[in-house]
Amino acid sequence: MSKTDPKKNNFLKLRKAAEEKLNKNKSDLKTGKDLELGLYKIELELQNEELLRTQQNLLSSINEYTELFEYAPIGYFILDVNGVILKINETGSKQLGISKTKILKKYFSTLIKHKSCQDRFYLHKNLAIESGKKQQMECKLIRHNGTAFYGLVESIKVKDEHNKFKFLLCTIVDISTQKKQEELLGNSLKKEIKLNELKSQFISIASHEFRTPLSTILTSAELIERYTKKEDEEKKQKHYTKIKTSVNRIKEILIDFLSADQIQKGNKKNNPKIFNLVDFMESAIDETKSFNELHSVKYTHTGEKQNVFLDETLLKTCVSNIIINAYKYSPKGGNINIKTEQKKSGSIVIEITDEGIGIPASNESNIFEQFFRGKNASNIPGTGLGLSITKKLINLMGGEISFKSKENIGTTFTIRFGTKIEPKREIKTVK
Numbered sequence: 001m002s003k004t005d006p007k008k009n010n011f012l013k014l015r016k017a018a019e020e021k022l023n024k025n026k027s028d029l030k031t032g033k034d035l036e037l038g039l040y041k042i043e044l045e046l047q048n049e050e051l052l053r054t055q056q057n058l059l060s061s062i063n064e065y066t067e068l069f070e071y072a073p074i075g076y077f078i079l080d081v082n083g084v085i086l087k088i089n090e091t092g093s094k095q096l097g098i099s100k101t102k103i104l105k106k107y108f109s110t111l112i113k114h115k116s117c118q119d120r121f122y123l124h125k126n127l128a129i130e131s132g133k134k135q136q137m138e139c140k141l142i143r144h145n146g147t148a149f150y151g152l153v154e155s156i157k158v159k160d161e162h163n164k165f166k167f168l169l170c171t172i173v174d175i176s177t178q179k180k181q182e183e184l185l186g187n188s189l190k191k192e193i194k195l196n197e198l199k200s201q202f203i204s205i206a207s208h209e210f211r212t213p214l215s216t217i218l219t220s221a222e223l224i225e226r227y228t229k230k231e232d233e234e235k236k237q238k239h240y241t242k243i244k245t246s247v248n249r250i251k252e253i254l255i256d257f258l259s260a261d262q263i264q265k266g267n268k269k270n271n272p273k274i275f276n277l278v279d280f281m282e283s284a285i286d287e288t289k290s291f292n293e294l295h296s297v298k299y300t301h302t303g304e305k306q307n308v309f310l311d312e313t314l315l316k317t318c319v320s321n322i323i324i325n326a327y328k329y330s331p332k333g334g335n336i337n338i339k340t341e342q343k344k345s346g347s348i349v350i351e352i353t354d355e356g357i358g359i360p361a362s363n364e365s366n367i368f369e370q371f372f373r374g375k376n377a378s379n380i381p382g383t384g385l386g387l388s389i390t391k392k393l394i395n396l397m398g399g400e401i402s403f404k405s406k407e408n409i410g411t412t413f414t415i416r417f418g419t420k421i422e423p424k425r426e427i428k429t430v431k
């Protein structure tokens with residue numbers, strides 16, 4: 001044993017303390033044997049005291065660690081190699097809203113909501129055990145009452161003194177608030193990206209689509225200037241019409257872009273009011289007649305003739321879009337059939353049929369997408385916005401839009417609204 005051997009030092013300290021204590025009580029001891037026994041007894045008593053002190057220190061540090069384990073701000077789960085829960089701290093049981101006894105011996109994966117995430121946890125656990133490196137995953141966890149929260153799960157292998165697997169320590173941190181914020185941020189980012197896309201699409205379409213009507217306006221205006229004679233009046237009228245058509249085209253594009261922008265920003269609101277469907281349809285047909293190129297338009301209404309309760313402005317945008325498309329995508333002089341039907345229940349059907357180019361079957365599923373244009377429509381001016389706007393607005397009003405079409409035969413667009421009970425019209429006298 002070296003001079004600094006702690007065991008020897010302890011023994012010497014103990015012997016010295018025992019001798020000092022014995023010297024004080026020497027008078028009580030009669031023989032040398034008594035002396036030796038007394039010395040051992042005191043040594044034992046001192047050892048006992050030391051042991052008690054150590055035990056107390058140990059107990060208080062165990063208590064400290066237990067408190068640290070139980071009340072840590074994160075949930076601790078001790079799992080065996082198969083992922084069975086052996087121990088859980090107070091925070092963990094609070095996170096899941098379940099008593100500790102009820103959760104023990106359960107598979108940790110049963111706390112995970114989705115099957116795909118349970119499979120991910122299986123890989124995560126195995127990787128943590130095999131690699132010895134900390135693993136991390138995010139998933140939805142289910143509380144005992146069935147509600148769910150987003151958790152960050154971290155797992156690390158703990159080894160015993162022989163460097164063998166002892167247990168897997170999993171921690172859960174509730175990250176629901178963070179996830180919600182991320183989601184909100186992601187949504188506004190998506191909105192921003194969509195808006196930017198819309199702006200750049202606008203610039204490219206506007207520069208392309210405005211070119212033809214603008215140059216028509218310029219040419220017609222220049223020609224009108226030159227027609228000074230009385231007999232040129234007819235030619236002048238022709239060019240006035242051309243100018244009007246071109247201005248209409250520009251107006252149509254601008255309205256489409258403005259509506260798309262408003263919808264994107266969530267600024268379009270449904271404000272239903274009472275109006276008469278037949279009067280409404282007649283004015284919609286009248287307002288779009290500048291797009292009519294010798295088409296024959298027939299409008300019929302069947303069923304009830306009561307007022308309807310819808311957003312008139314939004315419905316006007318939708319119906320006008322479809323009527324203008326019927327003009328645009330069918331040959332000059334073609335028939336356009338417009339029908340409305342109002343049932344006793346209050347439900348409404350609006351149908352617009354043309355005998356035009358039709359929608360190719362392969363394009364049918366895309367027709368309501370923003371900026372989508374049919375493959376047979378490339379030589380007809382358009383932005384591909386009208387139908388996507390129409391569908392969004394119809395849905396906003398609680399209705400549905402569908403279509404039936406056959407290439408080179410024609411297309412029917414149908415708008416439906418369910419039961420709309422007309423609210424009693426209150427007659428108020430304003431004094």
Ligand code: ADP
Binds near residue numbers: 356385
């Ligand atoms: P735009 O008419 O400006 O291209 P829309 O969103 O109104 O945009 O229409 C999208 C596409 O749907 C059109 O490009 C066209 O291919 C097709 N389409 C719409 N209405 C009709 C119709 N009545 N007949 C044939 N095709 C149509």
